[in-house]
Amino acid sequence: MQFIDVDKVVFAYDNDEETGNTVLKEISLSIKKGEFVALLGHNGSGKSTLAKMFNGILLPDSGDVTVCGMNTKNDETLLDIRRKVGLVLQNPDNQLVASIVEEDVAFGPENLGIDPVEIRKRVDSALKAVDMYEYRDHAAYKLSGGQKQRVAIAGIIAMQPDCIVLDEPTAMLDPQGRQEVMDTIIKLNKEKKITIILITHYMDEAALADRLLILDNGTILTQGSPKEVFSKIELLKRHKLDVPQAAQLAYRLNSCGFKIDELPLNADDCVKMILAQIEKV
């Protein structure tokens, strides 16, 4: 049994399959504990819908989503599932419940009925984990987008989940905010061993994941490690998807006759690759 199992899930928004509004078409996938998975796809590919399946915000029309053996369709275990799988949304403004940072972070544990002393501890450690501890008594609306998003992540961490699903958490942020949030996500995955499911359309962010899943039109187009997936440039281009610029450059050099041994995914690797090529010549 995997940590999260998605089995032949079909979903349509207005439950009318004849109109062709089916967003997810028999999707099956599984996620291991501690994994960092990136879900990619352009608008309307069903990636946000899939994100809401993981903790039972949306329920499949047919097929099953199970978390640690608990089906999301079962009302009795729904709270346990949501405690294990946290969801962070795109707009940081819309998901903060309380006005003060630490009170917002405490919202989740409060709902779980945890002892006040323990909540305090969890809130402090969650805020430290996202480097927002010194802002604990600040008004949430005065923070920058990246800071708000990190507070939202802290609110999830305070529930001590096994997995965090992030639905385009950086889409509304400036480059600096994006960097802050991505650093936090990677740190949580590496240090706290929290499973991360990152939904994004930034290829550079996706390249940081252990595994990529490309969604297209409600089905899984391809999956694998970033290097495997981004080497299928032809396929991605056919479906109007991008690849990281470094991979693109390597691909073009390759088609001009340069031999590329390993696909670079970021600028540093790319520079190394080109230097190696120059030395050979």
Place this chain on the structure above:
Amino acid sequence: MLKEITLGQYFPGRSVLHKMDPRMKIILLTVFIVFIFLTKNYVSLAIMVVSVIFVILFSGVSLKLYFKSLKAIIFIVLFTSVLNLFYGTGDPLFQWKFITITQAGINTSVFVAARIISLVLISSVLTYTTSPTDLTDGIEKLLKPLSVFHIKIHEIAMMMTIALRFIPTLLEETDKIMSAQKARGADFDSGNAMTRIKTLIPILIPLFVSAFRRAYDLAMAMESRCYHGGEGRTRMKVLKYSKYDYIALCVVCLLCIGVIICNIRLPITLRTGM
């Protein structure tokens, strides 16, 4: 323009007033307001006004913010006190055609102005020094007995928390929409009352649409964080009365006794109710 609205905003700090229990603050505020309106002569009024000033100084919140909160009501204060000036009875001090000003009229207008200003200032102290969550927590605890009548106190308190949380967000949004409509050539400043009201429609519709979208997102975020009503919910900050609360209670009691004594012992200046 909208940035100037400070109502319902909290300014974090470390003053004695910040440390007080919200329940005590709400109770004392209510008592205080009642006694502001019970003052019957200048001495008792002075007691209340001076104590309002002291409370403000103790709150550790910038005085500028209090002036801002007064700005919004200055027109009402002027209007009512000027109006009261002409409605006094008794011997006229000054008469010109149909305008008569009496000592009683002056007294009433001074009292009205002082009372409204004190009322707004002391209420601002509560919202400035109490975080919205604390405030709603306090209200929730104080209203708890009402749940006997099947009134959903927790739900009401949660709605208030969220409303207060979204005030700055929606104000910012209104500002943005106004700028966007101005950029499209909307004119908010001319025309008669009717046209001005009509120009608000292109602001209100996008604002409502986005508020609903936000509400949908927020509901989803709350559900994701295991929100399932007030049942079995604990709080991080447990409300507890501290020594500051008892000191404040004693101080307010003394003030009230002072006002009562002044009202009884000293001649009454103000006979009308307001």
